[in-house]
Amino acid sequence: MALENVVGEAPLQEHLKQFLLVLSVALGVAAASRSFSRFRDIPYTLLLVIVGLILALLDVRLINVPPEVTLFIFLPPLLLKTALDLNWSLVKHDITIVFLCSTIGVFLTITGVTITLTSLTEISPLIALLAGASLSATAPAPITALFGRLGVNQRLVALTDGENLFSVAIAIGAFVLVMDLPTDLNFASINLIPILENVAKLAGIGLVMGGIIGLIFSYLIHRSDLRFIGRSLLLVASYGTYLLTEELGGSGVVAVIVTGFILGTYGVSEMNPHKKEVLSEFLGFVAFLVNSIVFLLIGDKINFSNLGDNLYPILIGIVTVLITRAIAIYGTTYFGNQLGYSNIKLSEQTVLWWSGLRGSISIALALSVPIVLVQSQTLEAVVFGVVLFTLLVQGLSSKWLLKRLGFLYEEHLQEKYLQLIARTVALKQILTHLNEEEMTQRWEVDPRFHQYRNCVEEELKRLEKEIEDYTNQNPSLKQVANEQLKRELIAMETGIYSAFVQSGLLSDPPPLLLPEVLQDRA
Structure with missing residues (x-):
């Protein structure tokens, strides 16, 4: 019996060692990116991809994580944090355009990639559809990580994150639907009625479950006295919502987004500022940890020989993704501006277009396709190639683009101005x-x-x-002054409430009023 225990524990110890190695490398690279000045202008997630690529070139494979496990482990907390932190008061002014951009963007990406790959290569229709669905999920995290540090206005951050949330939900739903199609797919024989019924089922169950769980956890988190209980509830809300909804046949992604929206609107937002900050910092650390591991594994999973054998379809995929996203962003925002639904400047449209990176979700979806499926290796190569291009080319050039478009001020000038x-x-x-x-x-x-x-x-x-x-x-520094004034007023309101609590006149500080009032007046 003792021998069986030892034999059973050996694989577990090996997996733990691999995980700790990945964690150490990921956190080490992330820490180094903030410690050395020459790396500070590069998003740490991109540095992790580069390190992963170097390890792949050296044929050092850190850990083999199944794709379905990747989605389950890494996706829920990232989605919850994005939905929770998203400034919905900003997004609601452009909600129509944000939703249309993401919906049309996913549709055009799937359609464009499918048409070009089937027309210009020998890739089958099903594989082309799967490639399009995988590549329609955006991942702007490396660029939005720069936004906060470089002083980009909050409206652009909200637009980017909002469009990303919707596109991920729609893309994963589309991928699930495509996976149910027959391998000998014939476009003329597709019956849309069952597909639409499945879409309604996925979205409906996701919305209902997300709404119910969001309200329950808003109540629990708002009334939890101990900090660690609130943190635990946030983790349970992310993973529990995803798992339960998937088990019931709905979209776990939609459910987590709805839960995050409700928590951010009714749960966490009504807490006292200190407790809200503690929970936000905790979820931020979880997201940082998850992002660090995910982007390191992206580079580590690259198969260079497979990429080399499929350079032509990869090039077609890159061009198609850039063109379809440009049509979706510029076209939708143009008509939205003309009809009065939004007022998104051309420079903001350009940033939205260029921030359409692809990342871990695209790769996890591509890897989830069964190996026995014909041309599955080609699918992986196309998706990996496009993801690498967007991360390394678009990601590394994002700061330059932001400067050229006037979203960034010279850092020394901004620092002097704030002083x-x-x-x-x-x-x-x-x-x-x-x-x-x-x-x-x-x-x-x-x-x-x-x-x-x-x-x-x-x-x-x-x-x-x-x-x-x-x-x-x-x-352009006027925007900096406006943001600074808002922060001063909000800090003053927070300080006054804290003084009332310390004097015993209030048991808990009330929710902050100025953030919402100032936003409505903006």
């Missing part, structure tokens, strides 16, 4: 203190008091003039 604002705020508080009645009565006879006060007033005027000059020379 001027901070000094102005500090001097205004000092001047207010010097002008208090108690101070004037106490030091009025001392000439140094008046000298100090005059000095502060003169320096304050100089700083205000310098800020005005900066703004006139660089009009």
Whole structure:
């Protein structure tokens, strides 16, 4: 019996060693990307892909994770965090365009990839459809990771994340439907009625389950006193929602997104600011951990010989994906702007187009196709090739594009501008203190008091003039000033509520009012 236990534990220990190795390498690369200045402008997820590619070239394979396990382990927390953090008050102003962009984008990608691959290569219709469905799921995480650090406006972040959420849900649903089609597919014999019924079933069960679970967990998380209970409930909400909905025959992706929306709107948003920050940081760490492992494994799974044998269909896939996404983004937003549904600038449309990276979801979907299926290796090569192009070419050029389109300011200029604002705020508080009645009565006879006060007033005027000059020379910095003012006001509101709690007048701070009010006035 003891010998059986030892034999049974050996594979488990080996798997644990492999997992810890992957975790160590992933976190090491992610930490290095923030520690060395030359790597800070590159999203850490792209560095992980590059490291994975190097390991693949050296034929060092870290761990073999089944694709279905990849989706189950990594997808729920990433979806929940994106849905939870998404600024729905911003998205709701462009919800029609965001939904249409994602829906039309998925449809055009599947259609375009299918037509070009079947027309220009010998790839079968079913494999072409599977490739199109796999590549229709966007993954802008490497670019949106730069958005927050480089000061890109929140509306563009919300548009990118919102379009990504919808496209992932629709793409995975489309892939599931295509997998049910016969291997000897003939487009003329396709019956749309069962397909539409299946779509309604997947979406309907997902919406219902996501809504029910979202409301339940909103209630539980809002009333949980201990921090670790709230964190545990978030994990249960992500994985439990996904698993339960999939077991009932619905779309786990749709359910998790709906749950995240409800939690973000009614659950976490109504908590006191400190508790909300704790839960947000925890889910952020989980997403960071998951992203680190996923993007390292993307590079590690590359089969270079397979890519080399399928360069032509890969090139066709890259061109088709870029063109279909351009049509979806520019076409939809143009008509949306003309009809008054949105007001998305051309520069914002370009960023939305270029941020349509493909990543772990596309690869997991492609790898989930049975190996016995004819041309499955070709499918993997096309998807891997397109994913590599989008990650390395589009991902690494994203900062350059943002600068060219005017979304980024010179970093030293922005830093200097914010320093001027901070000094102005500090001097205004000092001047207010010097002008208090108690101070004037106490030091009025001392000439140094008046000298100090005059000095502060003169320096304050100089700083205000310098800020005005900066703004006139660089009009784009006005957005930075607006964001800074919002943060100051929200911080002031938070501080006042905390003072009421500390004095015992309130047991818990009420939900913040200014974030929603200021957004509605924007």
